[in-house]
Every structure is written in C-alpha cells, then in structure tokens.
Amino acid sequence: MKFFLDTAEVKEIREAASWGIVDGVTTNPSLIAKSGRPYAEVLREICELIDGPVSAEVVATEAAAMLEEGLKLAKLHKNIVVKCPVTIDGLKATSALSRRGIRVNVTLIFNPLQGLAAAKCGAAFLSPFVGRLDDIGHDGFEIIAQLVRIISNYSLPSQVLVASIRSPGHLLRAAESGAHVATIPFAILKQSLHHPLTEIGLEKFLADWRATHQKIE
Ligand code: G3P
Numbered sequence: 001m002k003f004f005l006d007t008a009e010v011k012e013i014r015e016a017a018s019w020g021i022v023d024g025v026t027t028n029p030s031l032i033a034k035s036g037r038p039y040a041e042v043l044r045e046i047c048e049l050i051d052g053p054v055s056a057e058v059v060a061t062e063a064a065a066m067l068e069e070g071l072k073l074a075k076l077h078k079n080i081v082v083k084c085p086v087t088i089d090g091l092k093a094t095s096a097l098s099r100r101g102i103r104v105n106v107t108l109i110f111n112p113l114q115g116l117a118a119a120k121c122g123a124a125f126l127s128p129f130v131g132r133l134d135d136i137g138h139d140g141f142e143i144i145a146q147l148v149r150i151i152s153n154y155s156l157p158s159q160v161l162v163a164s165i166r167s168p169g170h171l172l173r174a175a176e177s178g179a180h181v182a183t184i185p186f187a188i189l190k191q192s193l194h195h196p197l198t199e200i201g202l203e204k205f206l207a208d209w210r211a212t213h214q215k216i217e
Helices: 010-017 029-035 039-049 063-076 088-099 112-120 130-135 140-153 168-177 186-192 196-212
Strands: 002-006 024-026 054-057 080-085 104-109 125-128 159-162 181-184
Touching: 002 010, 002 186, 010 039, 010 186, 024 181, 029 039, 039 054, 039 063, 054 104, 063 080, 063 088, 080 088, 088 104, 088 112, 104 112, 112 125, 112 140, 125 140, 130 140, 130 168, 140 159, 140 168, 159 168, 168 181, 168 186, 181 186
Parallel strands: 002 024, 002 181, 024 054, 054 080, 080 104, 104 125, 125 159, 159 181
Antiparallel strands: none
C-alpha cells in the first residue's frame, strides 16, 4: 500500500520524506488555507520534496472553469495530480482532464457508485472519506471494500485512495482492505509507528550494552 501524506505543511513533508516511506502527498483547499502560503509556491516546494503524486484541488465549481484551473495546476510540476470533487461538473472536468493525459484524484466520495462513475471518467485515484462517514455513524470502510471489489471486478486502472484517516486503526484497516493508497495526517503516521514496548526494549538493550563498556569499532 502506498503512503501519501495528507498535509500542505512543508516541514512535516520534509521530515516524513526522510523516513523513506512517503510515496506522495494530498492537499485540499482547507489544508492550503491552513498553511497560510501562496498555492502555487507551496505546491512547487512539495513537488520538489516528493518524487510522487501531489494532489492539488481545483476550487471552481463549473466544469469549464475546473478544466481551466486543472490545466494551470498540472503545468506547475510533472508530479501534480489535479483533484476534482465528485460532482457532475467534477466528473465532466475529470473526463476532459484525463482525456488530455492529466491524472485526476476524484475527492469527497461517499458512496461506491460515485467512485465507479469517477473511475469510468478516467480518474487515477478515487478518494472516499472514511472519517467523515464514521462521523455520521456509517462504517467508512464498507465503501473501501466495495470500491476495491469493483475495481478488481472490471480491472479498472483507478486506485482506491483512503482519505479522511483519523487514527492508526484507520491506517491498519486501509492496509487490510486492499486499498492501493492511504493518505495520512503527519501526526497519525508518527503515532502509527510508535509503541511503548519498542522504547522499553531498546532502553534495556542499551543499558545492558553500556554495562559491557565496549564500543563498535
Ligand atoms: O484528504 C482529505 C482529508 O484531508 C479530509 O480529512 O479529517 O477533514 O475529514 P478530514
């Protein structure tokens, strides 16, 4: 499973990229607003840090304007993947962009048929929001299982990208579900890699080693 970072904070991306486990980045208008930086500038900086897909979302709502924005975003860097919401206009823009060879990440997916439609429009990535489905009492991973099955049934080229991950448990379920990608907030990724027994075990090893008064030459 590919790990994407779900952030526009360059410091977080630089740190996580140094761990060797980050395959891409997703942003959205809220994450860009939170960064407080000019859109094109922060996207270019992220694309130079990560040699993988970097999702940048359009903010227009009408298909022709989405297409125009998508073309501008795609020109910023070869790593840019244009993000469109799974509205009718977003699907029209996805079809137009994918016909031009531009990769699209279709976002704000909350039912499997939205995902299937996006795949039929040539979407490179399908982004169901599991956390927000959990927030309203649904099991967000039901749609993930459905889309993984649908993609497999018809050998569709789209990748299921689990978004709105809120816990290490979500990340584990994404991996167990057979999803192609999970996009993970930095804090959740860091939390997922930590276990107190690892810390305790390492301390014991080092204490015993120190008692030998040896050095590795
Ligand atoms: O990539 C989508 C993600 O940023 C949304 O997460 O926690 O706002 O539902 P959240």
